[in-house]
Amino acid sequence: MPAINKQSRIPYYFQLADTLRQQIKDAAARGRAMSVPSENELADKHQISRATVRHALDILEREGLIYKARGKGTFIAKARAKYELTWLVPTTEDILRRGWKPGTQTISTQRIAPVPSIATALELGNGDEVFEIHRLRTADGEPICLQWSYLPAQLCPDLLEQNLTASLTQLLEERYGLRLWTARSILRARLVQPAEAKLLQIPRNSPVIYIEQNTFTPEGHAVEFLKSVWRSDRYDFVVNLSRSLTA
Amino acid sequence: MPAINKQSRIPYYFQLADTLRQQIKDAAARGRAMSVPSENELADKHQISRATVRHALDILEREGLIYKARGKGTFIAKARAKYELTWLVPTTEDILRRGWKPGTQTISTQRIAPVPSIATALELGNGDEVFEIHRLRTADGEPICLQWSYLPAQLCPDLLEQNLTASLTQLLEERYGLRLWTARSILRARLVQPAEAKLLQIPRNSPVIYIEQNTFTPEGHAVEFLKSVWRSDRYDFVVNLSRSLTA
DNA sequence: AATGTCTACATGTGTAGACAAGCAGACACC
DNA sequence: GGTGTCTGCTTGTCTACACATGTAGACATT
Numbered sequence: 001m002p003a004i005n006k007q008s009r010i011p012y013y014f015q016l017a018d019t020l021r022q023q024i025k026d027a028a029a030r031g032r033a034m035s036v037p038s039e040n041e042l043a044d045k046h047q048i049s050r051a052t053v054r055h056a057l058d059i060l061e062r063e064g065l066i067y068k069a070r071g072k073g074t075f076i077a078k079a080r081a082k083y084e085l086t087w088l089v090p091t092t093e094d095i096l097r098r099g100w101k102p103g104t105q106t107i108s109t110q111r112i113a114p115v116p117s118i119a120t121a122l123e124l125g126n127g128d129e130v131f132e133i134h135r136l137r138t139a140d141g142e143p144i145c146l147q148w149s150y151l152p153a154q155l156c157p158d159l160l161e162q163n164l165t166a167s168l169t170q171l172l173e174e175r176y177g178l179r180l181w182t183a184r185s186i187l188r189a190r191l192v193q194p195a196e197a198k199l200l201q202i203p204r205n206s207p208v209i210y211i212e213q214n215t216f217t218p219e220g221h222a223v224e225f226l227k228s229v230w231r232s233d234r235y236d237f238v239v240n241l242s243r244s245l246t247a
Numbered sequence: 248m249p250a251i252n253k254q255s256r257i258p259y260y261f262q263l264a265d266t267l268r269q270q271i272k273d274a275a276a277r278g279r280a281m282s283v284p285s286e287n288e289l290a291d292k293h294q295i296s297r298a299t300v301r302h303a304l305d306i307l308e309r310e311g312l313i314y315k316a317r318g319k320g321t322f323i324a325k326a327r328a329k330y331e332l333t334w335l336v337p338t339t340e341d342i343l344r345r346g347w348k349p350g351t352q353t354i355s356t357q358r359i360a361p362v363p364s365i366a367t368a369l370e371l372g373n374g375d376e377v378f379e380i381h382r383l384r385t386a387d388g389e390p391i392c393l394q395w396s397y398l399p400a401q402l403c404p405d406l407l408e409q410n411l412t413a414s415l416t417q418l419l420e421e422r423y424g425l426r427l428w429t430a431r432s433i434l435r436a437r438l439v440q441p442a443e444a445k446l447l448q449i450p451r452n453s454p455v456i457y458i459e460q461n462t463f464t465p466e467g468h469a470v471e472f473l474k475s476v477w478r479s480d481r482y483d484f485v486v487n488l489s490r491s492l493t494a
Numbered sequence: 495a496a497t498g499t500c501t502a503c504a505t506g507t508g509t510a511g512a513c514a515a516g517c518a519g520a521c522a523c524c
Numbered sequence: 525g526g527t528g529t530c531t532g533c534t535t536g537t538c539t540a541c542a543c544a545t546g547t548a549g550a551c552a553t554t
Contacts, residue, residue: 011537038504049539051298054505062309064429070505071546182311189436189454189479207436207454232436258507285534296509301535317535318516 004046012048013055020056024065024076036066036074092167100139104165107134107146107199111153111160118150121214121225129153133164136199143200145230155223178223185213187237192229200231207232251293259295260302267303271312271323283313283321347386351412354381354393354446358400358407365397368461368472376400380411383446390447392477402470425470432460434484439476447478454479 003019004012020036027034039057043050057074060066068074092102114122114130122130133149149168151159156176163171172178192200192208200208209230215223230237250266251259267283274281284292289300304321307313315321361369361377369377380396396415398406403423410418419425439447439455447455456477462470477484 013537040504051540052538055537068505069547071503071548073504073547187434187456187484188482189456191454205452207438209434209436209456235435237434260507287534296511298510299508302507315535316517318518318533320517320534 004048012046013052013059016042016046016048016053016056017059020060021063021065024060027076034076036076038073092169101141103138103141105136105138106164107136109133109160109164114150118225122150122152122222124152131156131159133160133168135164139234142234143231144235145228146196146199148227150225150227151223172223179217180215180223181217183213183215185211187211189232196229200229202231202233209235209237251295259293260299260306263289263293263295263300263303264306267307268310268312271307274323281323283323285320348388350385350388352383352385353411354383356380356407356411361397365472369397369399369469371399378403378406380407380415382411386481389481390449390478391482392475393443393446395474397472397474398470419470426464427462427470428464430460430462432458434458436479443476447476449478449480456482456484 004015006012008015024034036057037045039050039053042053046053057066057068061068064077066074067077092104110132111129112132114124114128118130119128124130129152130150131153133147133151135147135149136143137145137147151172153159155178156172159171159176162175169180172180188210189207190210192202192204192206194204196208197204197206202208209232211226211228211230213224213226213228215226217223251262253259255262271281283304286297286300286304289295290297293300304313304315308315311324313321314324357379358376359379361371361375365377366375371377376399377397378400380394380398382394382396384391384394398419400406402425403419406418406423409422416427419427435457436454437457439449439451439453441451443455444451444453449455456479458473458475458477460471460473460475462473464470
């Protein structure tokens with residue numbers, strides 16, 4: 001069974017990466033040890049060039065699934081949380097991955113002139129307005145976090161007429177062509193405020209995680225400014241880190 | 248002035264990436280707009296093949312410095328905190344990058360039998376012992392965080408006889424050949440404990456960030472388990488996120 | 495027993511060239 | 525004016541090959 005379909009318009013390197021990814025996943029599920037064939041073996045086996053094989057392996061290495069050792073070969077990294085990477089993950093999807101049922105309750109929406117700090121964060125000029133969307137996110141019915149999203153009104157007209165209880169990320173991409181590509185988050189601990197405590201259904205003076213996040217398109221334009229307050233008794237933040245590849 | 252030194256044993260693609268990185272940084276500092284020449288131009292100019300140019304540009308793209316548009320060209324991403332990436336950064340280095348003077352105060356060290364959770368995290372068997380290193384880290388003389396490091400005694404004999412006020416990461420790499428390659432952190436907010444508050448010089452009941460971090464070698468072996476408690480009034484956590492490349 | 499050398503094989507780096515596919519501007523045509 | 529089409533640029537994918545460099549084992553030498 002040739003894993004590479006040469007008729008497909010999907011690039012060979014992508015097909016190969018996908019095939020190997022699946023094999024690694026399956027092997028891990030069965031508890032079997034599986035090694036990665038050498039680059040030449042893979043090239044011979046699938047009748048593609050070694051450069052193409054290396055392209056596929058590059059991708060898997062970046063994902064942390066494999067590692068290479070010069071002179072020795074390519075090996076499967078020990079099974080970790082490899083499939084939960086440090087990528088930009090929409091809240092809805094993140095809750096789903098943790099095996100919970102996501103829910104959303106819209107608390108308020110309005111079109112306003114932004115305060116200076118938010119105008120700066122969104123690179124807006126005088127007179128530009130923003131939508132503020134204040135929502136409560138739940139997992140299995142239990143409150144998880146409060147979010148305040150700020151989006152330039154110009155970029156997404158009619159946003160407030162849309163269904164805001166579904167994934168905002170998906171809505172922005174599909175209706176407005178806004179691809180959320182990179183983000184920069186600042187994170188700190190603080191005490192919950194009384195009004196927040198009530199909505200989150202936690203005691204007063206509970207510690208919470210407070211996050212401010214700027215999100216950008218591939219071209220580097222600011223799309224969203226997001227403030228959020230997270231319960232810390234129910235929700236841990238997991239970060240996977242790696243050494244710089246260029247160091 | 249040819250940017251590529253063909254006599255050097257440093258790979259061309261690495262030299263080119265470094266040159267471009269510097270040019271982008273300089274241009275940003277001067278507030279100038281600078282575009283990236285086409286791949287063929289770069290290949291001609293430096294007398295190297297297009298494949299090598301692409302290798303260099305790949306690296307810069309992964310770092311978020313540039314982005315490519317098929318049919319149009321390669322462009323510089325808007326200036327962000329591009330140089331503070333989401334990599335695994337040792338505490339000492341992180342404090343330096345923020346422009347502070349790092350300091351370390353060793354509170355206690357001991358060789359102990361680990362509690363089960365730590366033994367599991369470090370993949371230890373019965374009878375294996377660990378070093379516990381409890382330190383207070385400071386920036387510009389002010390307490391920043393408390394750390395408890397746990398390391399398998401087998402991997403780094405004589406560790407407690409070394410100078411522990413310098414960078415532990417550097418010590419592990421240079422003396423014991425242990426390369427800290429990937430890490431998985433779990434992060435939550437909690438209230439500071441009285442003893443911790445005293446050491447950190449913050450009020451009782453202050454919220455703090457609590458982190459547990461597992462660190463691994465490239466082969467996926469556990470090297471270090473680190474618990475830490477961070478002041479949240481002085482230290483923000485910054486995370487840069489990006490979309491998966493394969494999505 | 496320790497050391498050096500050779501060999502086979504692995505990944506790392508680099509070349510030259512080919513064709514595909516997306517974009518934008520010029521241009522002719524209706 | 526509006527619409528296609530052509531052309532020349534860009535990046536994307538892929539091949540076939542060459543040589544460098546690191547690893548490990550077999551083997552001979554000391």
